[in-house]
Amino acid sequence: MDRTTRAQAAAGGTALVALPALYLGGVYGMAALSAAGMVLFTAAMLVPPVLRILATRSSTEP
Amino acid sequence: MEIPLTLLNWSLALLPLALLVFMMALRRWGAAEAGPLAWIAAAAVAATAFRMSPADIGLQSVKGTWDALTILYVVWPAILIYEVTREAGAFEPFRRGIARLLPHPLIQVMAFGWVFASFLQGVTGFGVPIAVCAPLLVGIGVRPLYAVVIPLVGHAWNNTFGTLGVAWLGLKQVTAMEPAQAAATALYASAFIWVLNLLGGLLVCWLYDRFRGVRTGLPAVAAVSLVHGGLTLGLSQWSDVLNGFIAGIAGFALIFALGRLPRYRQAPAGGRIFEPGAARPGAAETGTEMSLAKAFLPYYALLAVTLGVLLAPPVEQTLAQFSFALPFPELTTGFGFATEAAAEEISLLTHSGTFLFAAAFIGYGAYRRMGHIPSGGWRRVWASTAEKAIPSTVAVVALVAMAAVMQGAGQADVLSRGAAAATGGFYAFLAPFIGVLGAFMTSSNLASNLLFGGFQQTTAAAAGLSTSAVLGAQTAGGAVGNIISPGNVLLGTTTAGILGEEGDVLRFSLPLALLITAVIGAAVLAVA
Numbered sequence: 001m002d003r004t005t006r007a008q009a010a011a012g013g014t015a016l017v018a019l020p021a022l023y024l025g026g027v028y029g030m031a032a033l034s035a036a037g038m039v040l041f042t043a044a045m046l047v048p049p050v051l052r053i054l055a056t057r058s059s060t061e062p
Numbered sequence: 063m064e065i066p067l068t069l070l071n072w073s074l075a076l077l078p079l080a081l082l083v084f085m086m087a088l089r090r091w092g093a094a095e096a097g098p099l100a101w102i103a104a105a106a107v108a109a110t111a112f113r114m115s116p117a118d119i120g121l122q123s124v125k126g127t128w129d130a131l132t133i134l135y136v137v138w139p140a141i142l143i144y145e146v147t148r149e150a151g152a153f154e155p156f157r158r159g160i161a162r163l164l165p166h167p168l169i170q171v172m173a174f175g176w177v178f179a180s181f182l183q184g185v186t187g188f189g190v191p192i193a194v195c196a197p198l199l200v201g202i203g204v205r206p207l208y209a210v211v212i213p214l215v216g217h218a219w220n221n222t223f224g225t226l227g228v229a230w231l232g233l234k235q236v237t238a239m240e241p242a243q244a245a246a247t248a249l250y251a252s253a254f255i256w257v258l259n260l261l262g263g264l265l266v267c268w269l270y271d272r273f274r275g276v277r278t279g280l281p282a283v284a285a286v287s288l289v290h291g292g293l294t295l296g297l298s299q300w301s302d303v304l305n306g307f308i309a310g311i312a313g314f315a316l317i318f319a320l321g322r323l324p325r326y327r328q329a330p331a332g333g334r335i336f337e338p339g340a341a342r343p344g345a346a347e348t349g350t351e352m353s354l355a356k357a358f359l360p361y362y363a364l365l366a367v368t369l370g371v372l373l374a375p376p377v378e379q380t381l382a383q384f385s386f387a388l389p390f391p392e393l394t395t396g397f398g399f400a401t402e403a404a405a406e407e408i409s410l411l412t413h414s415g416t417f418l419f420a421a422a423f424i425g426y427g428a429y430r431r432m433g434h435i436p437s438g439g440w441r442r443v444w445a446s447t448a449e450k451a452i453p454s455t456v457a458v459v460a461l462v463a464m465a466a467v468m469q470g471a472g473q474a475d476v477l478s479r480g481a482a483a484a485t486g487g488f489y490a491f492l493a494p495f496i497g498v499l500g501a502f503m504t505s506s507n508l509a510s511n512l513l514f515g516g517f518q519q520t521t522a523a524a525a526g527l528s529t530s531a532v533l534g535a536q537t538a539g540g541a542v543g544n545i546i547s548p549g550n551v552l553l554g555t556t557t558a559g560i561l562g563e564e565g566d567v568l569r570f571s572l573p574l575a576l577l578i579t580a581v582i583g584a585a586v587l588a589v590a
Contacts (some may be wrong), residue, residue: 001449008094009452019124026121027391033535034117040103041123045098048456050093 004051011047014040063319065112065397065443065472070482074111078104078464079503082548092555092562093548094453097460104464108471113396119467123550125390128406133189133505134451134548135415137556140193141450142175143360143422143442144557150408150429152357159354162201162319165329167202167336168270168279174198175212175498176266177286177317180259184310185368187225189505189553190450191217193418194361208335210272210554212266214545217576221507221541222251223294223306229507230302233537237517243530247262248298250534252305252587254494254582256291258542261578262430263287271333289313305356323466342371347504352434360425367424368417381411399472404453434491440473454556457564463546465503469513484519489525490590491583493518493532497539498546498579505549522590536583545575 001009018040025034065071078100085096108114114122147153166169178198179191188407192213199209222229230251234244244583263286267279297305320326355362371377387407394400411414426443429435442541468474478496485492496518500510514536521530544550551564562564 001445001452005449005452008456012452012456012459015127015456019127022120023124023388024277026117026124029117031117033146034120038116038120041120042102045460047098048460049091049099052091062392 002056007051008048011044014047015044018044065399065476065484067212067476067479071111071476075468075476075480076589078468078473079493079499082461082464083568083572086548086565088362088565088566090563092453093286093457093461093564094553094562096565097548098466099469101460101464102379104467104471104473108395108467111465112399112471112473114393114467115396115473118393118395118470121214121390121393122180122470123233123463124566125404125406125470126463127459128388129466130462132408132413132415133458133462135197135410135413136188136190136193136418137454137553138447139415139418139422139452140190140553141447141454141557142443143364143418143425144197145446145450146199146426146429146435147360148423148446149439149443150351150352150425150434152359152429152434153197155352156198156354156357157202158309159327159357163318163354164326165487166321166326167265167329167331168275169282169317169321169326169334170202171204171212171270171335172198172263172266172282172286173317173321174202174217174264174278175204175209176216177313179217180220180290180321181310181314184222184225185365185372186417187228188414189550190367190414190418192317192550193553193557194364195552200558205335205337206555206558206560207563207566207570209558210551210560211570211574212269212335213568214550214554214571215265216263218541218544219255219290220294220306220310221501222255222537223298223302223506225306227301227303227306229511229537229540231487232508233511233533234302236512237519239533242419245299246530247533248302249295250528250531251537252291252295252298252534253536254538254585255541256287257585258538258578259291259294260297261581265574265578266332270580271337274335281323281325282317285320286313286316287317296361301357318536347545356428356432356434357441359428363424363428364417364421366413369477371412371417377588378412384411385409393470395471397472397589399475401470412490435472436479437513450556450561453561454552457552459547462504468503474500474513475517476515487525488587490517490527490532490535491587493522493535493586493590494539494542494579497536497541497542498575500539501543502547505544505547507537507540507544510543511537527590531586535582535586535590539579542575542579542582545578 018037021037063142086089179195193378195213263283292445293309368556387405389405518536522529
């Protein structure tokens, strides 16, 4: 498994951890839990595009 | 209070989808990278311009992820079945066996990419035709990009009445049609779908060898389309559930009869879609270690398990009892746009993913017993499956979560209302494009019908158009949308071994889908 796939797996795992926080926070009105879930989920969603941008930059550097 | 329909709001609602298409088609990003970016854009637009609270964005994202499970439950076993077949070295004998039965390479391509894909759509759906047929086409020497595009185009027509009619039943349910209107709508829908089927067959020939391919394949396309489209049209007045399945199986039987015609008994050089240097399909080869029947074993198992469950109502009803649901509360945005409370149910044992898993396990056991898979095979199969499935998993979760956020925030509503307002009397032409939008966002004809069926009905009535024609166009458009839906594209790129090249597939399939939709739109304009 290459580095990108490992990073994507880690991002997927982080998103998975965020889901119970998002669900319970949303259903039971627990703002702090929701916020923590959103931060985790957003961070997970940022990983693949950031990896792509970094890979593109490193491949175009002289 | 309603979300104001302004150009700014409409443009912002479009932003996530435009960004997705731009990054995939023009910047050549894979769906695993472009999808998460599109989710971030959808969430940002929902929180700012559409007044959705972060907690509700989170809940909609969970709902999307929950819905994504039903897609992922197909992705993982579809890749597993492919890896089992590959580990057993079954693709080469499979290619040789098919070449003996259907010597003409165009008929082989039509058989897998159009007819078998349509048959699978008739019984399973959920992207299974793409996941199964793309590697089979690669197995007979088709270039991976074409091996993905061809079943995408070929299977699409059977998305409304296939999968035992779930998309059609969803449209009927959401629009509460009277029986007479339902019968008229079914007629319109199947007529538009026939157009899609015929164009699909012709496009497969065109992809094969441009106009020479169309000339060669025309008699076969005409015969198969007559059976596919004619049976769907005729049976649409008889059964909501079985017509797509019957049309699919009749077409599958016909292609083997057509392959015996003198016109198609020869084995000329393959068209431009074949890999250079690939063994020429149809070349006489003997002495294979594995017979065609053995090579096709996991797929026989898939058909046997699927038909055994779905065509035996007592078995299906018993298995359907094992289901679980996650309840979601009603959500309302700052604009008062409401999403009803819902319990999203998954029936695990009657899901296509279970049939695929069962087929993969049966296939592995049989190959192992026959000595085609050496020791350590199970570990290698799972390692390869995980490597392919992880990027697809990230992409599917991001895309379906994005669609759920857009629905919950009212972005999808603003998009369709804006398009209807801008087109006025020309709305009939636009109707199938809205169906396409729904399927593109959700990777499902059923979800597209549930999302936009009611809207299309009201808009058609307000514009004085035939509601039956417009609803027929909605579901036909939803079927076309499956050609470009990122979920289906991902299934194809993953199983054909070109993961990350979703943008290339989209650049190829998007113009084809838009062309087909425009033809259907013109037909709707003429009759509505």
